[in-house]
Amino acid sequence: MKKTALITGATSGIGRATAYEFAKHGINLVLCGRRQERLEEIKKNLSQQTHVHILNFDVRDKEETLKAIASLPEAFNTIDILINNAGNAHGLDPIQDGSLEDWDAMMDINVKGLLYVSKAIIPDMTKRKSGHIINIGSSAGKEVYPKGNVYCGSKHAVLAITEGMRIDLNPFGIKVTAINPGLVETEFSQVRFKGGQQADNVYKGYKALQPEDVAEVIYFAVSRPSHVNIADVLMFCTAQANSSIVKKTD
Structure with a gap:
């Protein structure tokens, strides 16, 4: 029997891979995401x-x-694997300069959306007593770094929720996994730095993890x-030792 997986944030990066x-x-x-055209393109390719089956919605919107x-049709409504991947980082500001809109976006997507x-x-x-939930966290859920404040808080929450899920769902035989990548070369930095040169510089001088590297670990799990x-x-590229130490070539 073929399994069915539901993936949020499937239009780019780790979700797409x-x-x-x-x-x-x-x-x-x-496949779930906010960009209908991309969803259709991926569906056509796969x-x-x-x-x-594609679902076009924003995880921030509860209803x-x-x-x-x-609305899932019968052929797709038994979800064996849930990949809670939708997430983002907005801004990289010290707490005193942080934007309330950025904070809302991170908590609404990374925590409430999940x-x-x-x-x-x-x-x-729980009814079927089977399933596997994989929450995509971050190394930012393991340690806090300068100007990471609310983003790190949201990813610490993901890790705590994941551990709570594992305890509560244990009687039902449901597996719960956290995959926590460090630097992954995706559109992530374009969002965090709101585009521009700073976003382009994040991945220069070393080989970051690629979305496919994380996808292979997810499939392994x-x-x-x-x-x-x-x-x-917890997975890093070889050049990364922790959230603040990355070996770059000049």
């Missing part, structure tokens, strides 16, 4: 490998999220035998 990785292994896909997931999607999926998993749960992964 995970969709491609899962398709290679014949996992049916429910439909020869597996069955794909829209619950409605979209409730909870809304999980709330829509988990009851069916979901492909383990039923008695094995990869509970928590």
Whole structure:
């Protein structure tokens, strides 16, 4: 029986790479994102490998999220694997200069959005007594760095929620995993720095993790035998030692 995975934030970066990785292994896909055109393009590219259904919504909108997931056709409404990937970082300011809009965006997407999607999926998993939830955290959920304040707070919350989920869902045999990457070369920095040269410089002088590297680790976690749960992964590129130390060439 082929499994079905629901991936949030599937239109770029880690989410998109995970969709491609899962398709290679014949996992049916429910791809969620805010950019309809990109969703359609990915569906077109992957439909020869597996069955794909797309949902266009913003995880920040509670009603829209619950409605979209409730609308899944029968062929896609049994979600075996949930990848809570939608997330962002806005701004890199000391706390005293932080923007309330940036703070709202990070907490609404990284924390509340993850909870809304999980709330829509988990009851069916508990009923079936099976499932696997993977929350995409960050090394920022393991340590706090200068000007990381609220973003680090949101990712610490993701890790705490993940550990709480693992405890609460343990009686139902549901696996819960946190994958926490360091620097990954995606559109992430374009969003954080609001475009411009600063965003381009983030990945210069070293080889950052690529979205495909993270997707392979995600697939490794979901492909383990039923008695094995990869509970928590922290992954860096070789050049990165922690959140503030990166070996760059001149």
